[in-house]
Amino acid sequence: MSSETTGERSGGRTPVTSTQAVRDLNSSLVLDHFWQAPADAGLIATDLVAGTGLTRSTVLAIADELREAGWLHEDRAPSLVPGRGRQARRFTFNKQRCLVVACDIGYRSATCVVADLKGELLGRASRRFDGREAAVDRTGEVLEAVVEALQSAQVAPERVQAACFGLAAPIDRHGEPYPGNPFWDAVRLDFQRLRDFAPGWIWAVENDADLAAMAEISQPGRQGLDSSVTLLAGEWLGAGIVINGEVFRGANGGAGEMAFLERVSGVGSSLGPSAVARTALGEALVAGQNSVLEGQWRPSLAAIADAAASGDRAAREAIARTEEQLALAISTLSGFLDPGTVIIAGGNAGVLAPLLERIQDRLAQLVAFPPALQASLLGRDVVLLGAVQRALAAVRAAALEA
CATH class of the missing domain: 3.30.420.40 (ATPase, nucleotide binding domain)
Structure with a gap:
């Protein structure tokens, strides 16, 4: 039993001596394996032994306890081979336990x-x-x-x-x-x-x-996000900072707040792309430029980007200012956080995706080690x-x- 509770077996944790603590730790190892497994995956004792390092008798005893507690279902179907009785005991995670x-x-x-x-x-x-x-x-x-x-x-x-x-x-x-x-x-x-x-x-x-x-770091197959910033880019900017794979909140929970940009020369506010583009478009219209968006109340970033792609001069200038504002904001973050990746997230991510190449080029002019830019695929649900x-x-x- 003690060989299954060393620091090596438990991911570097301190060896455990209490019998109840040993049982709790081993139960946690088995249940964690089910949390991490694909949905509806059926696992047999061999899978659990390989995944936890525990013995076959231990994993089966724990699986029985977890089944009784409602965390697992057991499926012991008849063998497909005639004369072999039933298959090995197979357990699935009860994803609707709560x-x-x-x-x-x-x-x-x-x-x-x-x-x-x-x-x-x-x-x-x-x-x-x-x-x-x-x-x-x-x-x-x-x-x-x-x-x-x-x-x-x-x-x-x-x-x-x-x-x-x-x-x-x-x-x-x-x-x-x-x-x-x-x-x-x-x-x-x-x-x-x-x-x-x-x-x-x-x-x-x-x-x-x-x-x-x-949400971003929990997506399957997302690599290289241990040092990253997820930038919510809507009406305002907000940053979620990840350091060593964990979200960093700061001493008082205020890490990632962008109000400091109001005091950064060349940026001047924490407004997001929607507000920046709309403000720039309004200024162009006041200055006498024509636009297909004239008369629209609060045009969306998507509408402004579509107009720009169609050759609308005022909209193009608004998008250019949006790109510059984002590049300056990201370069400021990069100057003291040095993230490997910045993910542009929120409802505007798809609209901003085609602009990221130009923003990336601008970042290369602003900082020595520009982060890689990505557009989130999670949309408004992020x-x-x-x-x-x-x-x-x-x-x-x-x-x-x-």
Whole structure:
């Protein structure tokens, strides 16, 4: 037994001597193997021995305990070879043992999803925030979206174990937004009321850019993101910083906030591509230039990029300014973080993808070691998917506590 609990066997952890601690550690090793396995993968004892380093008798005993606790299903189908009886015992992860809820809450809307333990989305609902009054309590609308998402998934709240809410605001170490943040000038949430809705859930509140970074590094096959920045590039800029494969929040949770750009010469604000392009287009129209977008209220970045591609001069100038603003912002981040990769994420990622080659060329003029630029493939769901991963992490951490 002791040979299975050395630092080598447990990923560098300190050797364990307590019998209960040994059982917990070994159970964690087996269950972790199922968490990491592909969805619906059937694993036999040989797979578990190879994946954990434990003995066959140990993994089978633990698998039986996990099955009784509801974490695993067992499938011992008849052999396909006549006369050989039944196949080896095969276990699959019970991805619906419990569920998670994730919400992306912005200035104008909230979107909530329900997901299983492999991250598959089972239900979704959104709420637009009516009116534009300052500091309006949006708790009721967010709860409506949560309830509708549960109904969409056809599950009761009792099936959920953990929830994560992503906010467009810096979040401190206690899960509370910074006081005086502009987000709270537009949106108010009563966290106690949210928790009272489902007191049995594990609750987490995170910054939206940090969640976007979690989503990116959790994608299968994503290599080279141990030192990276995920840049949410919408109306505003927000950065999720990854160092040594972990999201870095800073001493008070404020790492990645971009308000400092207001004091950077040549940048002057933390506005994102949508706002920068729209402002530049408006200035061109005021200066007397013509544009096919004239008369449109709040044209999107996609509309401006389409107009630019069609030869609209004012739109081309707006896109050129957007490229320069992004290059300067990224070069500033690169100057003190030196990330290997910067991922442009959010709803504008697909629009900005064709511009990244020119931005990359500009970065080479601005910094000695420019990061590689990538456009996220997760679209507008990037924050939601990160919130799902954060909620799943909470379930995983508490898996063997009961």
